[in-house]
Amino acid sequence: MPNSRATSPRIVFLSEDANARLIKAFLAFGVGFLIRPLGALLIGSYGDRAGRKLALTLTLLLMVSGTAIIALMVIPFQSSADDARTESVTAFPQ
Numbered sequence: 001m002p003n004s005r006a007t008s009p010r011i012v013f014l015s016e017d018a019n020a021r022l023i024k025a026f027l028a029f030g031v032g033f034l035i036r037p038l039g040a041l042l043i044g045s046y047g048d049r050a051g052r053k054l055a056l057t058l059t060l061l062l063m064v065s066g067t068a069i070i071a072l073m074v075i076p077f078q079s080s081a082d083d084a085r086t087e088s089v090t091a092f093p094q
Contacts, residue, residue, distance in 0.1 A: 047055030 043055050043059055046058065
């Protein structure tokens with residue numbers, strides 16, 4: 001199995017510079033890592049007010065919409081929109 005730290009940036013980010021690809025990959029991971037507690041606070045308080053079922057539904061809808069946005073923005077533009085992909089991955093972390 002290949003090293004994912006070295007393989008993932010090469011597939012997703014198409015910059016010529018290997019260091020720039022690695023920094024973009026760590027940035028995408030870091031944004032998701034930092035936003036997760038904020039989502040837990042917001043959706044947790046929503047779940048306390050509206051109920052667990054609605055909070056779970058909201059969570060699933062947010063995950064589906066984030067995945068759809070990445071699928072629609074990242075995959076079709078593999079050759080032309082490197083910066084736009086980086087921004088979309090960091091703006092909509094999974």
